[in-house]
Amino acid sequence: MIVEVRNVWKFYGKLIANENISMYINEGEIVSLLGPNGAGKTTLVKQIYGELIPDKGEIKVFSKKATDRKVKKLMGVVPQDTEPFGDLTVWDNIYYIGRIKGLSRIQAIKNTEELIERLDLIDEKKKFVRDLSGGLKRRTLIAMALVNNPKLLILDEPTTGLDPEARREVWDLLISLKKEGRSMLLTTHYLDEAERLADRIYLINRKVILEGTPSSLKEKFSTWYEVIDYSSGKILRVKGEEELKKVIMSIQGKFEVKLPSLEEIYLEVIKDVT
Missing domain, CATH: 3.30.1490 (Dna Ligase; domain 1)
Structure with missing residues (x-):
């Protein structure tokens, strides 16, 4: 089991953001969190990648606490409403994140070049990110999340604001990553996205309302x-x-x-x- 969430509660003052949530992610599985705005999806995701700490309950990632530095090196994260550094080139964004994540100079260069080719960013590698389209910025973010070759990829609404063609490109990339055996946690507002990509779905509205495969829920x-x-x-x-x-x-x-x-x-x- 890659991720195990047990009876997690998270409060913001008197507001309950997560109420007694339990869930899990198996190796090589895409799990999707679905829910309306304010349902607590992003709060839960931030606890799984260690930005927030549960007020009650426990989260284990690779059998360790999510805040463990060794665990963080096994994860790649695409947060919600985030863009790459606009004043850096595509290449520099990917390379320097690799260095921050602890890669050697040689390994960071190697991984950056491979990802730029794989994500079809060759023509953009020397361009400043501020000049790119939304779809290309999102591909750059995903490359930044992948540069340390993570076993777990966490994507918080990765296709929001993209046109249909760009969304499909991201879908195809995630499907290819799954075929490599990577585990993924995906939050989305798009029901067709969850139905297309997810092995299992958790419908949450502060707490877990439903859980199952898309076909079993239907x-x-x-x-x-x-x-x-x-x-x-x-x-x-x-x-x-x-x-x-x-x-x-x-x-x-x-x-x-x-x-x-x-x-x-x-x-x-x-x-x-x-």
Whole structure:
């Protein structure tokens, strides 16, 4: 087990940010935290990478405290609302973070060059970050998080503000990193992102509301089928298998049957607990 969170509470004065949260991340797994604004996702993530300390409960990363310096060298973090240093080049941002993380000069140069090539930043390597697009800045941040070759990558809303093409590029990169066996914790507001990337999802709103794989959550909370009748253009909500068979038999042209999306389930569950 890479990360283990046990009964964690975090307070800001009288405000409860995290309430008795327990969760875990296995090796080679992408785990996503979903929840509305103010749900405590970023607070929890900051405790996992050691910026904050729980008021109650315990967090272990690689079987050690998250604040342990040795643990920090095994992590790469892309915080929320952060940009690389605008007055440095792409190359310098990645190289100097590598040095700060304890890499030798030779190893930092080697890792920087490899990441610039892998993340398709060759044409931008000598450009100042302040002159880059949002997507290129985000790729630079991810390269900075990866420069020490971490076993655990933590990404707090890494695609917020990106256009659809840039979001897909980040998705493809994360999928390729997962294939290498890296473990990842991802917070996101995008339901399609969690459904596409995550092995398991924790839906939190101060505390854990639901946990499971995207498919298990859809199966458990799907109380209807969505039938799209392409001949008439109608979209029908149908409850139960018998009723579904009747509707399908009545359609003369092409049709599609879908379970509710993860987004629809999310909205229903959040509505019930807020």
